[in-house]
Amino acid sequence: MSGARMSGRDALAVVHRARGPRDVVVTTMATSRDWMTMPQTPLDVIFVPSAMGHATSLGLGLALAQPNRRVVVCNGDGSMLMNLGSLVSISGAHVANLTLIVFDNGVYEVTGAQPTPAPNTVDYAAIARGAGFPAVHAYQDLETWSAEAEQVLSGSGPTFVWLRVDAARGIPGPRSPGPAGDRARALQEALRA
Amino acid sequence: MFTGEEIAGVFDELGITHVVTVPDSTIGQWQGAIEERGRTRLVRVCREGEAWEVAAGLHLGGARPLVLIQCTGLFESGDAIRNVLHDWKLPIFSIIGYRSYLNQDTLPGDTCLVFTEPVLDTWKVDYKLLTKHEQLGEISAHYTACRDAKKPGAILVAEGKA
Numbered sequence: 001m002s003g004a005r006m007s008g009r010d011a012l013a014v015v016h017r018a019r020g021p022r023d024v025v026v027t028t029m030a031t032s033r034d035w036m037t038m039p040q041t042p043l044d045v046i047f048v049p050s051a052m053g054h055a056t057s058l059g060l061g062l063a064l065a066q067p068n069r070r071v072v073v074c075n076g077d078g079s080m081l082m083n084l085g086s087l088v089s090i091s092g093a094h095v096a097n098l099t100l101i102v103f104d105n106g107v108y109e110v111t112g113a114q115p116t117p118a119p120n121t122v123d124y125a126a127i128a129r130g131a132g133f134p135a136v137h138a139y140q141d142l143e144t145w146s147a148e149a150e151q152v153l154s155g156s157g158p159t160f161v162w163l164r165v166d167a168a169r170g171i172p173g174p175r176s177p178g179p180a181g182d183r184a185r186a187l188q189e190a191l192r193a
Numbered sequence: 194m195f196t197g198e199e200i201a202g203v204f205d206e207l208g209i210t211h212v213v214t215v216p217d218s219t220i221g222q223w224q225g226a227i228e229e230r231g232r233t234r235l236v237r238v239c240r241e242g243e244a245w246e247v248a249a250g251l252h253l254g255g256a257r258p259l260v261l262i263q264c265t266g267l268f269e270s271g272d273a274i275r276n277v278l279h280d281w282k283l284p285i286f287s288i289i290g291y292r293s294y295l296n297q298d299t300l301p302g303d304t305c306l307v308f309t310e311p312v313l314d315t316w317k318v319d320y321k322l323l324t325k326h327e328q329l330g331e332i333s334a335h336y337t338a339c340r341d342a343k344k345p346g347a348i349l350v351a352e353g354k355a
Binding site for chain 1: 211248249252255258281
Protein backbone atom coordinates (compact mmCIF):
# COMPACT_ATOMS: atom_id res chain seq x y z
CA MET A 1 0.00 0.00 0.00
CA SER A 2 1.18 3.55 -0.69
CA GLY A 3 -0.27 7.05 -0.60
CA ALA A 4 -2.04 9.08 2.08
CA ARG A 5 -2.71 7.48 5.41
CA MET A 6 -5.43 7.95 8.01
CA SER A 7 -4.73 9.40 11.43
CA GLY A 8 -3.96 6.80 14.08
CA ARG A 9 -6.36 8.37 16.53
CA ASP A 10 -9.19 8.40 14.00
CA ALA A 11 -8.49 4.76 13.14
CA LEU A 12 -8.59 3.85 16.82
CA ALA A 13 -11.85 5.74 17.28
CA VAL A 14 -13.33 3.38 14.69
CA VAL A 15 -12.41 0.44 16.93
CA HIS A 16 -13.95 2.26 19.87
CA ARG A 17 -17.24 2.60 17.99
CA ALA A 18 -17.23 -0.89 16.51
CA ARG A 19 -16.36 -2.94 19.60
CA GLY A 20 -19.19 -4.86 21.24
CA PRO A 21 -20.24 -4.34 24.87
CA ARG A 22 -18.72 -7.68 25.99
CA ASP A 23 -15.51 -7.29 24.00
CA VAL A 24 -12.18 -6.93 25.79
CA VAL A 25 -9.93 -4.29 24.20
CA VAL A 26 -6.19 -4.28 24.93
CA THR A 27 -4.24 -1.14 24.04
CA THR A 28 -0.54 -0.40 24.42
CA MET A 29 1.85 2.50 23.87
CA ALA A 30 0.33 5.13 21.51
CA THR A 31 -3.00 3.32 21.28
CA SER A 32 -3.26 3.38 25.09
CA ARG A 33 -2.58 7.11 25.12
CA ASP A 34 -5.29 7.78 22.57
CA TRP A 35 -7.77 5.24 23.98
CA MET A 36 -7.62 6.98 27.35
CA THR A 37 -9.02 10.13 25.72
CA MET A 38 -12.19 8.19 24.82
CA PRO A 39 -14.97 6.90 27.13
CA GLN A 40 -13.78 3.85 29.11
CA THR A 41 -15.37 0.55 30.09
CA PRO A 42 -14.29 -2.02 32.72
CA LEU A 43 -13.26 -4.34 29.87
CA ASP A 44 -10.59 -1.94 28.57
CA VAL A 45 -7.06 -3.16 29.30
CA ILE A 46 -4.70 -0.21 29.27
CA PHE A 47 -1.47 -2.21 29.04
CA VAL A 48 0.65 0.45 30.74
CA PRO A 49 3.13 -0.43 32.12
CA SER A 50 3.85 -3.15 29.64
CA ALA A 51 6.56 -5.62 28.75
CA MET A 52 8.04 -4.71 25.40
CA GLY A 53 5.88 -6.02 22.57
CA HIS A 54 3.79 -8.32 24.71
CA ALA A 55 0.26 -6.94 24.26
CA THR A 56 -0.29 -9.68 21.69
CA SER A 57 0.68 -12.37 24.18
CA LEU A 58 -1.54 -10.92 26.89
CA GLY A 59 -4.39 -10.88 24.39
CA LEU A 60 -3.79 -14.51 23.49
CA GLY A 61 -4.09 -15.53 27.14
CA LEU A 62 -7.29 -13.52 27.58
CA ALA A 63 -8.78 -15.02 24.42
CA LEU A 64 -8.00 -18.56 25.57
CA ALA A 65 -9.48 -17.96 29.01
CA GLN A 66 -12.57 -16.16 27.74
CA PRO A 67 -13.62 -18.01 24.58
CA ASN A 68 -17.08 -16.44 24.63
CA ARG A 69 -15.74 -12.91 24.39
CA ARG A 70 -14.02 -11.14 21.53
CA VAL A 71 -10.55 -9.89 22.47
CA VAL A 72 -9.22 -7.00 20.38
CA VAL A 73 -5.54 -6.08 20.65
CA CYS A 74 -4.55 -2.63 19.35
CA ASN A 75 -0.81 -2.89 18.76
CA GLY A 76 1.82 -0.67 17.16
CA ASP A 77 4.21 -1.77 14.43
CA GLY A 78 7.20 -1.18 16.70
CA SER A 79 5.63 -3.40 19.37
CA MET A 80 4.71 -5.99 16.76
CA LEU A 81 8.30 -6.18 15.58
CA MET A 82 9.44 -6.89 19.14
CA ASN A 83 7.27 -9.99 19.34
CA LEU A 84 6.71 -11.29 15.80
CA GLY A 85 6.81 -14.87 17.04
CA SER A 86 3.56 -14.23 18.88
CA LEU A 87 1.81 -14.25 15.50
CA VAL A 88 2.70 -17.91 15.19
CA SER A 89 1.75 -18.62 18.80
CA ILE A 90 -1.66 -17.02 18.15
CA SER A 91 -2.32 -18.89 14.92
CA GLY A 92 -1.20 -22.15 16.52
CA ALA A 93 -3.63 -21.66 19.40
CA HIS A 94 -6.57 -21.33 16.94
CA VAL A 95 -8.26 -18.58 18.94
CA ALA A 96 -11.27 -17.67 16.82
CA ASN A 97 -12.15 -14.83 19.20
CA LEU A 98 -8.93 -12.80 18.87
CA THR A 99 -8.52 -9.78 16.60
CA LEU A 100 -5.08 -8.20 16.35
CA ILE A 101 -4.90 -4.73 14.85
CA VAL A 102 -1.50 -3.26 13.97
CA PHE A 103 -1.39 0.53 13.70
CA ASP A 104 1.61 0.90 11.40
CA ASN A 105 3.11 4.38 11.46
CA GLY A 106 6.70 3.33 10.79
CA VAL A 107 8.06 4.86 13.99
CA TYR A 108 8.45 4.33 17.71
CA GLU A 109 5.98 7.11 18.37
CA VAL A 110 6.04 7.34 22.16
CA THR A 111 9.83 7.66 22.35
CA GLY A 112 9.96 10.58 19.91
CA ALA A 113 9.02 9.04 16.56
CA GLN A 114 12.34 7.43 15.75
CA PRO A 115 11.97 5.14 12.70
CA THR A 116 11.55 1.41 13.09
CA PRO A 117 14.29 -0.64 11.35
CA ALA A 118 12.54 -0.79 7.97
CA PRO A 119 9.69 1.74 7.83
CA ASN A 120 7.40 1.65 4.78
CA THR A 121 8.95 -1.66 3.76
CA VAL A 122 7.32 -4.37 5.83
CA ASP A 123 4.20 -6.09 4.49
CA TYR A 124 2.47 -7.01 7.73
CA ALA A 125 -0.44 -8.62 5.90
CA ALA A 126 1.95 -11.00 4.18
CA ILE A 127 3.65 -11.78 7.50
CA ALA A 128 0.29 -12.50 9.13
CA ARG A 129 -0.79 -14.76 6.27
CA GLY A 130 2.53 -16.53 6.40
CA ALA A 131 2.15 -17.01 10.13
CA GLY A 132 -1.14 -18.78 9.53
CA PHE A 133 -3.80 -16.17 10.29
CA PRO A 134 -6.95 -17.28 8.42
CA ALA A 135 -8.42 -13.76 8.23
CA VAL A 136 -6.19 -10.85 7.18
CA HIS A 137 -7.29 -7.32 6.25
CA ALA A 138 -5.42 -4.16 5.28
CA TYR A 139 -6.63 -0.54 5.21
CA GLN A 140 -5.13 2.88 4.81
CA ASP A 141 -8.18 5.08 4.25
CA LEU A 142 -10.52 5.88 7.07
CA GLU A 143 -13.69 5.62 5.05
CA THR A 144 -13.16 1.99 4.08
CA TRP A 145 -11.92 1.01 7.53
CA SER A 146 -14.95 2.69 9.13
CA ALA A 147 -17.34 0.94 6.79
CA GLU A 148 -15.90 -2.53 7.35
CA ALA A 149 -14.64 -2.47 10.94
CA GLU A 150 -17.73 -3.90 12.60
CA GLN A 151 -17.83 -6.84 10.21
CA VAL A 152 -14.08 -7.42 10.56
CA LEU A 153 -14.26 -7.40 14.36
CA SER A 154 -17.16 -9.84 14.45
CA GLY A 155 -15.65 -12.36 12.04
CA SER A 156 -14.16 -15.70 12.99
CA GLY A 157 -10.42 -15.47 13.58
CA PRO A 158 -7.78 -15.21 14.64
CA THR A 159 -8.04 -12.04 12.62
CA PHE A 160 -5.21 -9.70 11.66
CA VAL A 161 -5.81 -6.10 10.61
CA TRP A 162 -3.05 -3.93 9.19
CA LEU A 163 -3.80 -0.21 9.35
CA ARG A 164 -1.42 2.26 7.70
CA VAL A 165 -1.61 5.40 9.83
CA ASP A 166 0.20 8.70 10.23
CA ALA A 167 2.57 9.18 13.14
CA ALA A 168 1.56 11.75 15.74
CA ARG A 169 4.76 13.62 16.53
CA GLY A 170 5.59 15.59 19.62
CA ILE A 171 2.89 14.03 21.78
CA PRO A 172 4.09 12.38 25.02
CA GLY A 173 3.58 8.67 25.58
CA PRO A 174 0.83 7.27 27.82
CA ARG A 175 0.84 7.66 31.57
CA SER A 176 -0.35 4.79 33.73
CA PRO A 177 -3.99 5.37 34.68
CA GLY A 178 -3.40 3.86 38.14
CA PRO A 179 -1.72 1.03 40.01
CA ALA A 180 -1.60 -1.97 37.69
CA GLY A 181 -2.31 -4.46 40.49
CA ASP A 182 -5.57 -2.68 41.34
CA ARG A 183 -6.53 -2.57 37.65
CA ALA A 184 -5.80 -6.29 37.34
CA ARG A 185 -8.25 -7.07 40.14
CA ALA A 186 -10.88 -4.79 38.60
CA LEU A 187 -10.52 -6.52 35.25
CA GLN A 188 -10.87 -9.95 36.86
CA GLU A 189 -14.13 -8.78 38.45
CA ALA A 190 -15.41 -7.42 35.15
CA LEU A 191 -14.57 -10.65 33.34
CA ARG A 192 -16.50 -12.69 35.91
CA ALA A 193 -19.68 -10.70 35.20
CA MET B 194 13.84 -37.39 36.91
CA PHE B 195 10.04 -37.23 36.60
CA THR B 196 7.93 -38.95 34.01
CA GLY B 197 5.38 -37.14 31.90
CA GLU B 198 2.65 -39.20 33.53
CA GLU B 199 3.76 -38.07 36.99
CA ILE B 200 3.83 -34.41 35.99
CA ALA B 201 0.50 -34.66 34.19
CA GLY B 202 -0.93 -36.18 37.35
CA VAL B 203 0.37 -33.27 39.42
CA PHE B 204 -1.19 -30.75 37.03
CA ASP B 205 -4.44 -32.63 37.17
CA GLU B 206 -4.41 -32.67 40.97
CA LEU B 207 -3.72 -28.92 41.10
CA GLY B 208 -6.39 -28.06 38.55
CA ILE B 209 -3.94 -26.50 36.13
CA THR B 210 -5.97 -25.48 33.07
CA HIS B 211 -3.16 -24.38 30.73
CA VAL B 212 0.58 -25.02 30.55
CA VAL B 213 2.31 -22.30 28.55
CA THR B 214 5.57 -23.71 27.34
CA VAL B 215 8.72 -23.79 25.27
CA PRO B 216 10.32 -27.24 25.48
CA ASP B 217 13.80 -28.44 26.30
CA SER B 218 15.04 -32.00 26.10
CA THR B 219 13.79 -32.83 29.61
CA ILE B 220 10.55 -30.93 30.13
CA GLY B 221 9.62 -31.34 26.49
CA GLN B 222 9.29 -35.07 27.08
CA TRP B 223 6.29 -34.39 29.33
CA GLN B 224 4.14 -32.92 26.58
CA GLY B 225 2.78 -36.20 25.26
CA ALA B 226 1.49 -37.34 28.63
CA ILE B 227 -0.03 -33.93 29.40
CA GLU B 228 -1.89 -33.93 26.10
CA GLU B 229 -2.91 -37.56 26.44
CA ARG B 230 -4.45 -36.93 29.84
CA GLY B 231 -6.46 -34.15 28.22
CA ARG B 232 -7.32 -32.05 31.24
CA THR B 233 -4.59 -29.45 30.85
CA ARG B 234 -4.19 -27.61 27.55
CA LEU B 235 -0.69 -27.05 26.24
CA VAL B 236 -0.14 -23.58 24.84
CA ARG B 237 3.01 -23.60 22.72
CA VAL B 238 4.72 -20.23 22.33
CA CYS B 239 7.76 -19.23 20.31
CA ARG B 240 9.85 -17.62 23.02
CA GLU B 241 9.75 -17.73 26.77
CA GLY B 242 8.98 -14.06 27.41
CA GLU B 243 5.68 -14.65 25.65
CA ALA B 244 4.81 -17.43 28.07
CA TRP B 245 4.54 -15.10 31.07
CA GLU B 246 2.21 -12.67 29.33
CA VAL B 247 0.04 -15.45 27.89
CA ALA B 248 -0.18 -16.86 31.42
CA ALA B 249 -1.05 -13.37 32.69
CA GLY B 250 -3.95 -13.12 30.26
CA LEU B 251 -5.13 -16.59 31.22
CA HIS B 252 -4.98 -15.74 34.92
CA LEU B 253 -6.84 -12.45 34.44
CA GLY B 254 -9.47 -14.33 32.45
CA GLY B 255 -10.10 -16.81 35.27
CA ALA B 256 -7.97 -19.77 34.16
CA ARG B 257 -5.25 -21.46 36.24
CA PRO B 258 -2.10 -21.39 34.10
CA LEU B 259 1.46 -22.52 34.71
CA VAL B 260 4.64 -21.56 32.82
CA LEU B 261 6.94 -24.44 31.86
CA ILE B 262 10.33 -23.40 30.43
CA GLN B 263 14.07 -24.01 30.72
CA CYS B 264 16.35 -21.70 32.72
CA THR B 265 17.81 -20.27 29.50
CA GLY B 266 14.30 -19.07 28.73
CA LEU B 267 14.11 -17.61 32.23
CA PHE B 268 17.04 -15.40 31.30
CA GLU B 269 15.22 -14.29 28.16
CA SER B 270 12.04 -13.58 30.14
CA GLY B 271 13.26 -10.73 32.35
CA ASP B 272 11.09 -7.88 31.08
CA ALA B 273 7.98 -10.04 31.02
CA ILE B 274 8.61 -11.35 34.55
CA ARG B 275 9.11 -7.81 35.82
CA ASN B 276 5.86 -6.72 34.19
CA VAL B 277 3.66 -9.69 35.08
CA LEU B 278 4.85 -10.52 38.56
CA HIS B 279 5.76 -7.08 39.84
CA ASP B 280 3.90 -4.38 37.85
CA TRP B 281 0.63 -6.27 37.55
CA LYS B 282 1.26 -8.35 40.69
CA LEU B 283 -0.02 -11.61 39.23
CA PRO B 284 0.91 -14.77 41.17
CA ILE B 285 2.01 -16.84 38.19
CA PHE B 286 3.65 -20.17 39.04
CA SER B 287 6.35 -21.76 36.91
CA ILE B 288 8.34 -24.94 36.53
CA ILE B 289 11.83 -24.28 35.23
CA GLY B 290 14.29 -26.85 33.94
CA TYR B 291 17.72 -26.31 35.52
CA ARG B 292 20.14 -27.19 32.72
CA SER B 293 23.35 -29.07 33.59
CA TYR B 294 22.59 -29.26 37.31
CA LEU B 295 22.98 -33.05 37.52
CA ASN B 296 25.92 -33.25 35.14
CA GLN B 297 27.75 -31.11 32.64
CA ASP B 298 28.63 -33.82 30.12
CA THR B 299 26.99 -31.96 27.27
CA LEU B 300 28.05 -28.45 28.24
CA PRO B 301 31.13 -28.43 30.51
CA GLY B 302 31.27 -25.19 32.49
CA ASP B 303 27.63 -24.36 31.68
CA THR B 304 26.98 -20.90 33.09
CA CYS B 305 23.36 -21.79 33.78
CA LEU B 306 24.74 -23.05 37.09
CA VAL B 307 26.12 -19.61 37.84
CA PHE B 308 23.10 -17.50 37.00
CA THR B 309 19.85 -19.43 37.40
CA GLU B 310 19.32 -19.12 41.14
CA PRO B 311 20.64 -15.54 41.46
CA VAL B 312 18.29 -14.49 38.67
CA LEU B 313 15.30 -16.02 40.45
CA ASP B 314 16.38 -14.25 43.63
CA THR B 315 16.69 -10.97 41.73
CA TRP B 316 13.17 -11.31 40.36
CA LYS B 317 11.95 -12.14 43.89
CA VAL B 318 10.55 -15.52 42.91
CA ASP B 319 10.12 -18.00 45.77
CA TYR B 320 11.55 -21.22 44.33
CA LYS B 321 12.25 -24.79 45.41
CA LEU B 322 15.00 -26.84 43.85
CA LEU B 323 14.16 -30.48 43.19
CA THR B 324 17.10 -32.81 42.58
CA LYS B 325 15.59 -36.25 43.36
CA HIS B 326 12.60 -38.20 42.19
CA GLU B 327 11.45 -38.54 45.81
CA GLN B 328 10.71 -34.80 45.82
CA LEU B 329 7.83 -35.03 43.34
CA GLY B 330 5.30 -34.19 46.07
CA GLU B 331 7.03 -30.88 46.71
CA ILE B 332 5.64 -29.49 43.47
CA SER B 333 2.08 -29.60 44.78
CA ALA B 334 3.11 -28.44 48.24
CA HIS B 335 4.98 -25.39 46.95
CA TYR B 336 2.32 -24.52 44.40
CA THR B 337 -0.37 -24.65 47.05
CA ALA B 338 1.67 -22.57 49.50
CA CYS B 339 2.30 -19.88 46.86
CA ARG B 340 -1.32 -19.90 45.72
CA ASP B 341 -2.56 -19.47 49.30
CA ALA B 342 -0.08 -16.64 49.84
CA LYS B 343 -1.14 -15.09 46.48
CA LYS B 344 2.48 -14.81 45.40
CA PRO B 345 4.48 -16.08 42.43
CA GLY B 346 6.55 -19.20 42.85
CA ALA B 347 8.68 -21.62 40.92
CA ILE B 348 9.97 -25.15 40.95
CA LEU B 349 13.49 -25.67 39.64
CA VAL B 350 13.84 -29.17 38.21
CA ALA B 351 17.42 -30.39 38.06
CA GLU B 352 18.39 -31.60 34.59
CA GLY B 353 21.33 -33.59 33.39
CA LYS B 354 21.83 -32.56 29.79
CA ALA B 355 21.27 -29.66 27.45
